[in-house]
Amino acid sequence: MNTSVASPTWLRVAVHSLRTATTVAALTLLVGFGAVSNVSSMRPADPAPRVDMSSGPLDAMMEQNRCSVTGFDRDVVPTQAIVRTPDGATELVSFDRGWAVFSGEIAGELVAVCLGPSERDGL
Incomplete structure (x- = not known):
């Protein structure tokens, strides 16, 4: 008989799912922080000079x-x-x-x- 104890399949699936979800969450946060950093560092465009139509x-x-x-x-x-x-x-x-x-x-x-x-x- 086999005396080695195999881990249950559901446990392996749960660990793999948790690891995948953590990786996806970390990558999403990394991309999100990068986008926020780029947006916050952008200077607003200088407003175009307005033409006074009553001049x-x-x-x-x-x-x-x-x-x-x-x-x-x-x-x-x-x-x-x-x-x-x-x-x-x-x-x-x-x-x-x-x-x-x-x-x-x-x-x-x-x-x-x-x-x-x-x-x-x-x-």
């Missing part, structure tokens, strides 16, 4: 060129745009250039899209 020259430019900061209906095609250049200048440009700024092909910030001066303004 004199910009307000006048927007009114004269029938501009909108939110866009127009789908059937209305803008002809111009107002952009802010990287050096801070505000310019009235073609819609194509404004789109290039919006899509990131040209540096700057799109401020508004415009329909251009109205025909009643003599242009």
